[in-house]
Structure formats: C-alpha cells, structure tokens
Amino acid sequence: MRPASLDDMVGQRRLLAEGSALRRAIASGHVHSMILWGPPGCGKTTLALLLARYAEAEYRAISAVLSGLPDVRKVLAEADHRFAEGRRTVLFVDEVHRFNKAQQDAFLPHIERGTILFVGATTENPSFELNSALLSRCRVHVLEAVSADDIQVALRRALQDSERGLGAQSVEASDSALSEIAHAADGDVRRALTLLEIAAELAVEEGGTISDSTLMQVLADRTRRFDKGGEQFYDQISALHKSVRSSNPDAALYWLVRMLDGGCDPIYLARRLTRMAVEDIGLADPRALQMATDAWDAYDRLGSPEGELALAQVTIYLASTAKSNAAYNAYKAARRDVAEHGTQEVPLHLRNAPTRLMKSLGYGRDYQYDHDAEGGIALDQTGFPDAMGEQVYYRPVERGMEIKLKQKLDHLRAARTDARERHGGGLPD
Structure with missing residues (x-):
C-alpha cells in the first residue's frame, strides 16, 4: 500500500x-540532498522513493543498522559509474x-559532486546525531506523526484496494473500528x-467483519511511542520538570505517567x-526534599506498580507547593566566586589552633565564640577571606518558608552592616 504518487500520501x-517548496521540487524532479x-x-x-520516481533516478537504499x-x-x-553514464542515483x-x-x-564528496542525491532518514534530532559537515550539505525536513484521521483514510484505502490491499478478502470494518486501529497506531501508518x-x-475466520471482539484481541497490548535514549525521552522529562516548576500538578502527573507507560x-x-x-x-518548603527521598525509598521497597503511586504522590506535592530557586542560585554564585578568586587564605581568626x-x-x-555574644551572633566578625570581603549569595524569595528566612537574614545583614560602620569599616566590605 505504499503511495505511488504525492497525491496518495x-x-x-x-x-x-x-x-510548498518541497512538493514543487519533487514534482519537477529538481531535488536536493536532504x-x-x-x-x-x-x-x-x-x-x-517518490523523490527518485519523479526525478527519474535510480533508487538505492542502505540501512545504517545493517551496513558498514x-x-x-x-x-x-x-x-559513480551511473553518474559517468549520465544517470542519477537517489541514495536512501x-x-x-x-x-x-x-x-x-x-558521503560528503559524492554529495558535493552531485554523484548522489542523498536522502538520510532519522528518528533522532539531527543537530545532536549528525556531524555538521553532512548537515551543511543537506536540507533538513521535519516530518510529523500522522494524525488518526489521516491514518483512517489509509486504512479504508487498504480495505478497498483489491490489487495491493485487502479488497480481495471482502473484509468489512466500521468507521469506529478503523478509528480505534488508527488511534492505537499512535501516528505510525x-x-x-x-x-x-x-x-x-481474524475477521475472515469469523464471518468477514472486524468486530469488537476481534479488535480486543488485536489491540490488547497498546504501547505508545517512547525512545528511552532519544530526543523524545528528554522532551518528556523536560515537560515533567517544567510542569512541576509551573505549579501545574495535573500536567506534571500526566508527563510522569506518560514516561512510566513508555518504560522509563x-x-x-x-x-x-x-x-x-x-x-x-x-528552602521555600524543606519538606519537599524529604518527601522526594521518601518516595524514592518507597519505590525501592515496593517495586512496580505499587511504588509508582509514591512517585505520583510526590510529583503532585512538588508541583503544588511553594517554589524557590534561591538556594540553587546561591550555590552557583558561590561556585563562580571560588573559580574567580582562586585559593584564598582562611582568615586567621577562623583557623584551627590545636598546637602552641x-x-x-x-x-x-x-575569634568570637558566637554563643557567648549578645543574641548568639558575633555581628562584627567576617566569615570570608580578607581579599574578598563580605558577599551575599543567598537571597530568599517571599514564598513559603523562605519568607521567615528572608526576614531573619535581612535583619542580620543590616545589623552586620551597622557593626562594620560602628567599627569604622574595620571589617572588609
């Protein structure tokens, strides 16, 4: 049932x-490597195949899985031999x-000379999987999964075609039956x-009609498209992460189940x-980390499928609770300073002194022992290397538990600034 013309696609x-540009190019036979x-x-x-047919070129196909x-x-x-005789080759x-x-x-020199019209097929993102030299000589065309409605057209055509399809078997199928098959195919004609x-x-053995019972047998094990190592995998984990970040527990749960369903x-x-x-x-909700590790532990103890409920539960909680990336940003800022300032000496008052x-x-x-200071904090004591002065990395947001942390740290930072000013700037700024 492979289409014999562009109109059959x-x-x-x-x-x-x-x-469209590609259709005009194929129909005219003026095609490019792609x-x-x-x-x-x-x-x-x-x-x-259609490209070779319209271009009146020889069609040759190899598989990267089977060929070296x-x-x-x-x-x-x-x-090359064909090209010398004035004939073109489409190499798929x-x-x-x-x-x-x-x-x-x-392939590169042959594409450049025009010896071949190169057509590479891939299910993976070419940006990651193909080298730049090959990409620069080919145009990338993105094909989409075929809709269920379009697949249903192909199925009806196959049932009616006596020469290439199933027409000779006189099998009957309702639109609803073909729709079920089309949806089960998940975009794959x-x-x-x-x-x-x-x-x-099965229908031939049961009277010639594809019945509901026949469909139950055929579609009993439906699986969705999912590549555990490809772009689709990373797109879905990205969707899960961003749904959690956007406080959308329903979307987050959907992507979690999609990945579990796909075998992640x-x-x-x-x-x-x-x-x-x-x-x-x-730190907007410190309980979140404990709940995540508890869910991880629960899955380890329960296994599948019971343990998956623990993952679903924590997904809903993470998406629903307060959000803050302040600690994450503070960590990155500290890393930048460590890389920029190199190996700074520890200030003398902070060093360990076990010997005479x-x-x-x-x-x-x-060194001032904070527990002996008023309020339990020695405000006029720095914790940074002398060459750096005091730095601020952690900036809490006004959400969740960080509201209280922000109030406390704002007060302490202001008090430390006052202490520096009282000592005439004795602490590094």
Whole structure:
C-alpha cells in the first residue's frame, strides 16, 4: 500500500501542501540532498522513493543498522559509474544517525559532486546525531506523526484496494473500528496497516467483519511511542520538570505517567524528582526534599506498580507547593566566586589552633565564640577571606518558608552592616 504518487500520501500536509517548496521540487524532479527527520511510520522511506520516481533516478537504499563502511563504498562506487553514464542515483540511508562520523564523512564528496542525491532518514534530532559537515550539505525536513484521521483514510484505502490491499478478502470494518486501529497506531501508518492486516485475518475466520471482539484481541497490548535514549525521552522529562516548576500538578502527573507507560526506569524519575525538590522548591518548603527521598525509598521497597503511586504522590506535592530557586542560585554564585578568586587564605581568626605554635602564629586570635555574644551572633566578625570581603549569595524569595528566612537574614545583614560602620569599616566590605 505504499503511495505511488504525492497525491496518495497521507499526513505531512504542512510539508507537502500544494505549492510548498518541497512538493514543487519533487514534482519537477529538481531535488536536493536532504535529511528527513520524523517518528517511525510517518513516510520517510515513501518520500525517498517518490523523490527518485519523479526525478527519474535510480533508487538505492542502505540501512545504517545493517551496513558498514564497505557496503557504503560499494553503493557509492556504483553511483559513480551511473553518474559517468549520465544517470542519477537517489541514495536512501535509513537510520542515518547510527553511522559514526567516519561513515557519515564518506558521503560528503559524492554529495558535493552531485554523484548522489542523498536522502538520510532519522528518528533522532539531527543537530545532536549528525556531524555538521553532512548537515551543511543537506536540507533538513521535519516530518510529523500522522494524525488518526489521516491514518483512517489509509486504512479504508487498504480495505478497498483489491490489487495491493485487502479488497480481495471482502473484509468489512466500521468507521469506529478503523478509528480505534488508527488511534492505537499512535501516528505510525505502517503499524496501523499491520494491525489492520492482523484484524482482517481474524475477521475472515469469523464471518468477514472486524468486530469488537476481534479488535480486543488485536489491540490488547497498546504501547505508545517512547525512545528511552532519544530526543523524545528528554522532551518528556523536560515537560515533567517544567510542569512541576509551573505549579501545574495535573500536567506534571500526566508527563510522569506518560514516561512510566513508555518504560522509563522509575528510579531515574525518582532521581529527577529529587533534583526538582532541591532546584525548584528548595528552602521555600524543606519538606519537599524529604518527601522526594521518601518516595524514592518507597519505590525501592515496593517495586512496580505499587511504588509508582509514591512517585505520583510526590510529583503532585512538588508541583503544588511553594517554589524557590534561591538556594540553587546561591550555590552557583558561590561556585563562580571560588573559580574567580582562586585559593584564598582562611582568615586567621577562623583557623584551627590545636598546637602552641599555631596559636603563636595568630591562628584563632580574636575569634568570637558566637554563643557567648549578645543574641548568639558575633555581628562584627567576617566569615570570608580578607581579599574578598563580605558577599551575599543567598537571597530568599517571599514564598513559603523562605519568607521567615528572608526576614531573619535581612535583619542580620543590616545589623552586620551597622557593626562594620560602628567599627569604622574595620571589617572588609
């Protein structure tokens, strides 16, 4: 049922709309080397075949999963011979992101000379997976998952086509049945056709109609698209983190369940939730970190699926509670100063003085024991290296528990400033 013309393509309405640049180029045969980036079953291979057909070029395909550099060189040598005879070659490289840099580089001179029209297909972000030299010689076209409505068109077409499809079997299917198959395919036309074929085989044995009971058998194990190591994975964990940060517990729970449903390691999610507790909630609600580690521990003890409820619970809490990144920003500011100021000496009054020699050298001299000071804090005593002076890294926000911390620290910082001024600036500024 692979489309024989651009008009037969389902989906990709943005990319292949009437009058679009790519459609005009393919239809006229004036095509360029390109990278087709999109999810499985969205039409990447079909588009490459149509490109060769409209350009009246030889079509050759290799898979980066199954082919090595010797296979690449052989195909390129054949393309060179064809080019010398005035014939063009469309070379389709499936899963091109699986080729290493040396294998990708092998295509470069042939693309530049025009020996081949290179079409690489990838489900991964080309920016991360393909080298810049190859990207600079190809145009990247982004393909989208095919909508359920468009998939349903392809399914109906397959049922009616007697030559290439299932028309000869006289299988009947209602629109609702085809809609269920289309939604179960999750944007993958190839997967939808496979499900339809299985359902049709069962229907022939049961009277020729795809019934609800047949669909239950075929669609019993529905799985969603999820790549545990690819861009889709990082997009989803980003969505989870940002939903927590935006105090949207419903969206956060949705993305958590999406990742669990896709097979993400729950321990990875527990670790990321703990990070959110310290990065985005921080001291606005110190209980968040304890709850995150408790949920992690609960999952370790309970396992799946019971332990996943603990992760869901802490996700809801993290998204619902007060937020502050003040501690996170303070840590980064301190790191910047450590890198900038190098190895500063510890002020003498803060040094440890366990021996008589150290005491004679001034270690610990003039140190004020805070518990003996008025109010329990020695206000006229610095804690920073002399060359740096007092610094302010931690700036609490007026949310959650940090409201009280801010009030206390604002008072203490003002009191320390007053103490410095009373001593005539004796403390480093």
